[in-house]
Structure formats: structure tokens, C-alpha cells
Amino acid sequence: MTRQEFIKALTLLGISIPFTNLFANDKPSQKSTFTGNVLIVGAGAAGLSAGYLLKQKGIDFKIIEATNQPGGRMKVNHTFTDFPIPLGAEWITSDNIQFGQLVDTRKVLEKIKTTGYTQNDEYYVWHHGKLLRSTLDTLNYQKFIGSSWLSFFETFIVPSIYDHISYQEPVKSIDYTNDEIVVVSDKDRYTTDRIILTVPLSILQNKEIQLTPALPKEKAKVIENTAVWPGFKAFFEFEEKFYPSFVDYIIQPEIDGQVSLYDAAWGQASNRHILGLFSVGKPAKTYGSLNDSEFKNQALKEFDKIFDGQASRTYLKHITQNWSNEPFIKGAYISDYSAPKNVAQLQTPVDNKLYFAGDAYTNGYDWGNVHNAIHSATQSVNKILFN
Template sequence: MILIIGAGLSGLLTAYRLKKEGIPFKILEARPRVGGRINTVYGKDNTPVEMGATWFGAQHTYLKALLEELGIEYFEQYMDGTVFFQPFSTSPAESIQIPSQPPSYRISGGSSNLINTLYQKLDEKDIILNQSVKEIKFHNNSVQVITNEVFEGNRVVLAIPPKLWAKKILFEPNLPENLISLAEQTQTWMEDSIKIALTYKQAFWQQADLSGTLFSNTGPITELYDHCDHERSKYALCGFINSSFKQLTYKERRAKVIDQIKNVFGEKAEDFIDYEECIWSKEENTFEASDIALYPHQNNGNPIFSKSFFDDKLLISSSEAASEFPGYMEGAVYSANITAKKIITANVDYRK
């Protein structure tokens, strides 16, 4: 039995690969939902908006291969029309030409389409939600994972950000000091991000030859993009606001966001259906305070995370642990593929 900690992209994909080989597993997830930092929210008119991971590029070949394997479509981020830039709070937004860049892509039906597709290919009984892991004990021939219950297996996979397991889980025996120290100083991607999205009855920006794209130095919004669905039948704008605005109340933050987009895009921007936001630093299963300030992607992909511990009973698999594209969906897929391959190979050797 393989015990997988975390039902994000890495954990679910690891499980999917194991299931195809007939290797038993259980996923233990602290949240009441699957997906981790992938979280597509559906408002009153069922428009999918991303509160978590959203974009990927042509260079993200493992993610693209997985989408093709599962029969999930993806589409290019809409960027046609005028782009706005706000350099100073004292000056209005100005239209700019942005240099030609490789396109970004989004998953049709929302990023959670990938999560839900993987989830549906697993047995529901093998994924246990609301299981916050407190302790992991390694014995000669087994591993115990302790939540409010005790789960026993022969291997455990840590499919959550390193800082979380380093600071929240007790290990017996202790993990190597250098591993814990490095994990505590590994930045969790998006841990201090604030995502916002507004849905509309029409893509009023497209009708006015605007791309829906805004870059701002003044805030609260720092980046905003067209967020219509693949068919362009559901309409939204989605982006990031400066993390310092988490200090404000929801009402204050929302009012400032609306005021900014109205100033940039005109009165029609105020006529929205839904306003959604996610402050990731308030998500206890994503955010854990750092002892020292960490820079983006600090220690992501460190070679130590590719090692196994306690006679191969402990494996590390998460986006931050990936040696390629760590911190992104691509990293989560890469990490899961590598981890599953290690377990499958060991299982074959064991059976011989």
C-alpha cells in the first residue's frame, strides 16, 4: 500500500499511474476538496474562473502530453486588441504595444477539468479528504501515517509543498537535518498571491477592440487578462492583485478593484455578475510562514528532493520538488511521473 499525502495535481497523477499498474494506494488530503492550488470556481452563470494555477506554455511538454493522454483540450490565451499599462497612480492607463511573445494556453473547461478527470479515473474510496497529517513513523517493514486515524503502508509519498511537510509533520525517526532545513527555505509557488475574477454578460472589452489585458504598477490589480471560456460563450476578466491588499477587508479590497477597472475600461466594467477572489496566504494548506524572507522559486527543484529516504520508504513528489519547471503545473506532472515510475519499478523488482 502506497500512502500519498496530498490530492493536488502531483498526488492525483501519481495515484493514476499506480492504479494503471494495479498498485494499491490511499491519498490523504487535508482539504475538503481535491486539487490543491488548482481551483476553478463557477459563479452564478457557471463561468469557470481560476483562483489558482491557470496558464502554461508550449515548453510545458509533460503537461501537454498528459492533457492529450486524457483527451482534454486546451486553447490559446486571448490577447487581441489594446493592452493597457498604468505606470503611476497620478496618470491614467495608457495603451501600449507589447513585444511579440510565445502564446500562453489555458485548459478547456478550467484547470480543474484536469483534476476532475484524474479524480474520476480513481476509486472514490481511495481518496480520503479532511485528513491533516500530524505524524509519519517509519518502521522496519512499514510506514504509519497518523491523522486523527492511523494508516499503514509500505511507502509514503509527500505530494505537498516541502515547507508544509517540513514545518507541520513530525517524522520518526527525524528526517535528515539538511533536508528539513532546505525544505523550510523552499518557496511555495503562489503562497502569497491574490487572484481575482469578475464575470460579465458580454465581453464588452472585445467589442471595443480591447484585449482585456492590464499591467499596473499602482494596484490593486497588477495583472489582468481576458478570461472567457474556450467557446467564448462565457465572459470574465481574471488576474492578480498586490499581496499587500490582504490587509484590507473584503469589502475594501473589492471596492478598490472595481474602482480601478472602471477607471481603465470604463463604466461597463462595473456591470459585472460575480466578483471572486482567493487570498492564498489565508489557505492554511498552502501557506506556511517562512522564518526568513524567500525569493520566488527559492530552492525549487533542489536535487535533494529527488532522493528517497528510510530505505526508499519516503519519496518526495510535488511541483516544488520537480527538477524541471518546478513551481508550475508542468513541475507537478513531471514530479508525479518520476515518482510513480520509481514505485512501479521497485514493485516489479519486488515481485521477481
């Protein structure tokens, strides 16, 4: 049963999934006997969360990040318009906002404002050349107002672990043959007791980091066979607003991915008319294969068809983000249609030395979003501390 089928089955049975249940395994009150040091590869949501949690426990750790900034797929553009544009993670994909794995949710919400969709928001699907009114199935999603997932990490997490992060230092190899693990980056050589690997799955699939010994066969097979969806987002500014809150393209078969158009300025203190285009899977691959001017023409042609020619008439400017072209990301996230038991395999540690955390390395209950990356980091830290 895939995640989609599982969630659908629960919905049909009238059972909702309380978000807090995802954290049932946590053991914060137990005392740890672990006294070694930990090296975390990657400073996205998972790497930053893992570092923050280790800091709370007084464990010696270091985070090594390939790029020159924290956040990974939470990247934000601050210049396109008068509110932050999330080029990756945008929505809080839960009706029950939970920063509580890391910090007091109430304190966060005093500083970071969010808002949710309502029944009044116009939701449509684009199907066989027709725009059809429908029911918003992302009704429980929240959006940040004037901030972002990245702001949350920059405000509440990064400051206390700032000194532990080294940037612009891609890790090249990890040798975990002996008790003392040897990690080599393009700048330095480190020894450590435990590793938390938080790089996107595609980085492991492409063997960008040489692992010695090679991963166990079963684990290597699951890594190789788990589909990572390409990812592409774009934002367009228009002179007028001619679009509703949300339009989902009906993609068939569903397993091919997703395209959504949405009012990106929705809920923001802004008078600008910004339309977002979110795509993963095959459509993202197609958009990403075009050069900027081809993409603009293609997108405006599509929007004109949906909105009676209003897009090209009122177009002002656009930006794009092709996640498949990011050298240290190489995709969006693992397919929504992955098998939960395979995802759970991705998280399994190797030899009690190599631990995995991130949106792909979960317990198989859910994956592909920031909440999952945080939770996965919590689980890996707990495994290191309490196993």
C-alpha cells in the same frame, strides 16, 4: 542561476526548451521488483497523478486528503458566471500541450478544448501610471474552453482511483524510523512501505505534519529557506468590457511578485464581461490583508486609474480566493526566483521511504505549475518502482 535567468539566457541564445525533454528520465518499459504498498498524502495534481500511475502498475496504494474534494490548487467556481472560473491553476503554461505523462493527449483533446492567444490579442503593461502597449510574453499559454485543469483530472484520472482516496482526513504524523512506516491522521492509523508527500511546501514549513525522525539537516534547511509566495485571485463582472486581453503591472523589484489583470471570459462561449485579477508575492499579501469590502474599493480604485473610471461605473459583482488563508495550502507556490539547485533538493527522497512530489518538489528545471506537479509525481513513482 535562477529559473528566470536560465530561461532568459536560453531565449537570448535562441534556444527554446522543448517540453518533452522534461520527461527524459522516465522509464516506463522497465520491469519493477517493488511489491509493497504506498501511501500518498494529498489529492492535488501530484497526488492524483501518483495514484493513477501506481494503479497502472498494479501497486497497492491509498491517497489521504485533508479536504473534502480532489484538486488542491486547481479549485474551480461553477456559480459565479456561465463558464468555470479557475480559482487557482488557469493556464496551460506550455505551447506543447502534454497530458501524455498520464493519458493519450489526443484523446484528451477530443473531450477538452483549449485555445491559445494570438498576436492580435491586446497586451499592455501598467507602469508609472501609464498603460503601455507591449508584446504578450505569455503568448504560448493555452486556456481551457468551458473546462479546467480540474476537469481534466476529474474526467481522466479520478474515476479509476476513486476508491483509493479518503477525504477529510488531515495527516498529523509520519514515523519512518522502521521499515514499516506509521502514518497517523486525525481519523486513523496506517502502516505502509513508502510515503509520497505531496502537501504544499508551506505545510512542511509550518510543521503541520510531525516527521519522525526529523528530516536531514540539509533538506530541512532548504525547506525552511525557500520562499513561498502568497497567492490571491479575484474575478469581477462588469456591464461592459473596457479592458484588453492582458495587463501586467510592472512590479519592481521583480522578485516581489506579480499582478496581472486579464479578460477571464477570453475564448469562452460567454457574453459576460469578467475581469480576472491574478496576484502572487507581496501584492497578494496586501490584497489578502483587506476585508472583502476594502478589497473591492481598493481594486476598483486601481482599475479606475488604469481604465479612466470605467470600473466603478460598470461594476456588478466579484469573488475572491485567498490561497494564503486556505488551511491546507497556505500560499500560492514557491517563488519564481528560487534557486534551481535548492528546488532539486526539495525533491530528494529520504531513506528510500519518504518521497516528495508536487509543484515544489521538482528536479529544479521548472516548478510552480500543474505540468511540474504531474512530472514530479512521475519521477517519484519511478524512483519507488525502479530504485
